[in-house]
Amino acid sequence: MSEHSPASAYRGTDYYCDVAIPDPGALEVVHEDELVLAYLHTRPFWQVHVVVVPKRHIASLTAAGPRDEPDLRALLQVVTEVAREMEREHGAAAVLTNLGDYQDSKHLHIHVHSGPRR
Numbered sequence: 001m002s003e004h005s006p007a008s009a010y011r012g013t014d015y016y017c018d019v020a021i022p023d024p025g026a027l028e029v030v031h032e033d034e035l036v037l038a039y040l041h042t043r044p045f046w047q048v049h050v051v052v053v054p055k056r057h058i059a060s061l062t063a064a065g066p067r068d069e070p071d072l073r074a075l076l077q078v079v080t081e082v083a084r085e086m087e088r089e090h091g092a093a094a095v096l097t098n099l100g101d102y103q104d105s106k107h108l109h110i111h112v113h114s115g116p117r118r
């Protein structure tokens with residue numbers, strides 16, 4: 001598939017490495033640095049829904065090892081900043097990462113969300 005295909009057309013298993021990270025121009029990015037990308041989810045599950053990913057491929061939180069520590073540290077810092085801003089703006093926020101069969105895309109991603117489920 002073309003990396004410019006819309007997210008809804010993606011049928012692979014790593015949307016982040018294949019689409020979001022190489023081509024964030026189509027996304028509503030809330031934070032980007034050399035290690036981490038955060039953007040408004042393209043198909044939000046909650047009223048306010050940001051997804052935060054390490055740019056370097058890490059399969060999941062439980063698959064991460066010592067060599068991933070700089071990426072995890074940077075990831076947690078961005079998750080904290082996004083969650084703090086969301087908590088301030090909406091009065092509540094939650095932080096979630098799925099594992100195993102619950103994990104759709106096999107690239108570590110952290111959901112930061114607030115408000116009712118869509």
Ligand SMILES: [Zn+2]
Binds near residue numbers: 018057106107
């Ligand atoms: Zn990946």
